[in-house]
Amino acid sequence: MTQTLERTAHSTITEWLASFQAALDAGDARAAAELFGTDSYWRDLIAFTWNIVTVEGPSGVRELLSANLERVQPSGFAVADDLGEPTDADGVAESWIRFETAVGRGVGQLRLKDGKAWTLLTTMYELKGHEEPSRDRRPKGAEHGANPNRQTWLEKQQAEAEQLGYTTQPYTVIVGGGQGGIALGARLRQLGVPTIIIDRNPRPGDAWRNRYKSLCLHDPVWYDHLPYIDFPKNWPVFAPKDKIGDWLEMYAKVMELNYWGSTECKNATYHEETGEWSVVVEREGIEVTLRPKQLVLATGMSGKANVPNFEGMDVFRGDQHHSSKHPGPDAYRGKRAVVIGANNSAHDICAALWEGGADVTMVQRSSTHILRSESLLTTVLGGLYSEDAVESGMTTQKADLTFASLPYRIMHEFQIPVYDEVRKNDADFYTRLGAAGFMLDYGDDDSGLFMKYLRRGSGYYIDVGASELVANGDIKLESGVDVVRLTETGVLLTNGKELPADVVVYATGYGSMNGWAADLISQEVADKVGKVWGLGSDTTKDPGPWEGEQRNMWKPTQQESLWFHGGNLHQSRHYSLYLALQLKARMEGIPTPVYGLQEVHHLS
């Protein structure tokens, strides 16, 4: 029975692809568009548009093709049998696909409903003539034969490191050498794009090392691999922050990155006449001006601390700091701690302070989405990123592409039932938290963690133990209140209570990444580029209009040659590929007309 269904799915998909290809060959955008259902979505990751874009319905498809078909010359649309058999379930035929364009090779995913396209994902994975040197194209390493001018690998590395940035210029400068800058740098190295990554911290991995000492990744290992080198099979499910730091340091070394530690970017200016940036950096105390063609800000979406400005902060006599500067609990045994905020960092810090013997109060202003780590692993991520998924043949590439194939416009519809199940399974847990006064939510439309992350990058805690302490009162809670002001000895709340405090931690989150552009380039450029992150879902902290994709991430911005890169380990791994290819194509002079350059609706 399954085999018959699979054959049917195969032929349904093959027939659709043949019609699509025929319409493309005929240059007939209208005919191609008619193959899409009324409610349909085509997500393109640079293959057709040199942009990250989702178009909707036959009219969106027609416009996309009318603008790009002649240049793109798509060919070879076919089922990608090597990635798995097409399937047919609940009226949806689904298949991996492959195709080519004039300049690149692509892979994607197609879903058909009633014979018409419902979702189509097209992604470019390599540029023709610029394939990565891997497998049978790998470098030889040894240079056999006799050569009196022989340079060893080490000598070449050293020469490059001495020259790049001084006597030769990098094509790309990446500001920020966290996991984002490092993953992108690795891809650019493989693509032969001369790149310098700069970071004010001395060593790769320091961004993780510098965080509060109890931190372990909240996402499991299967979700976290970097490009090219997977974590080993004995790697912990939730890596401790210092272990991730060491991995990144090792990775930067073996991926041969030009990593300038202890280097701070002071400012950057774009010169339109020359199409070049001047990026002023201070490297170990010495000023150097770099002149790249492309500038990537990988300065972290959890990097620009939102420090509140409460009255009385200047008179408070205890310690006070943003969560990103929290040193850990050691100095606070027997002390009174007030943590302002109720999301991830607030929970982790409260739990560590409680373990360290402090008297802890969490101040919750508005509701938080809590997801038990166990439920994240099983109910939410399990199908794509887990040991079971690996055993059933799921690869990181397929998981990433499957995730990417769900258009943001309808992603919440897939998420809502998942979180309905989570709520049912974890009903006792949520009831106990609610009874303790904790204000819970599941997202504005009950679509849970990922949608909150994609829309606003905040408002949640993946519970690894702190919620139990809140529920049983070990971590005291003041909810539905705000801070009126700090006094010399504590925190005065809107409910009239004054919480005595020896330390106040502001776990108040992070600001939009275009704030980095304001700091390093100019307010004018920051405003030109607009808000970074979010979808325009018109939900809390993600104002409309609908934008279809995450604002400004991994794709061209309104400022020529300025890019933003980052996100969690999964996004950083997956989207660094498309950003790297966009940069490589520009370096090689391949025309990259951008379709659907995003408009700016919000400044921050």
Ligand SMILES: Cc1cc2nc3c(=O)[nH]c(=O)nc-3n(C[C@H](O)[C@H](O)[C@H](O)COP(=O)(O)OP(=O)(O)OC[C@H]3O[C@@H](n4cnc5c(N)ncnc54)[C@H](O)[C@@H]3O)c2cc1C
């Ligand atoms: C408490 C906490 C827990 C998290 N848990 C997870 C998790 O489990 N899984 C996950 O995937 N993500 C997690 N994240 C999100 C995490 O921030 C990102 O995944 C990761 O740090 C992003 O990497 P990045 O390279 O984009 O930015 P960052 O790691 O923030 O790196 C940015 C770098 O830019 C450098 N920089 C900034 N300005 C300059 C300048 N002017 N000059 C030179 N260098 C500069 C900084 O020194 C820093 O090293 C967590 C974040 C926090 C705060």
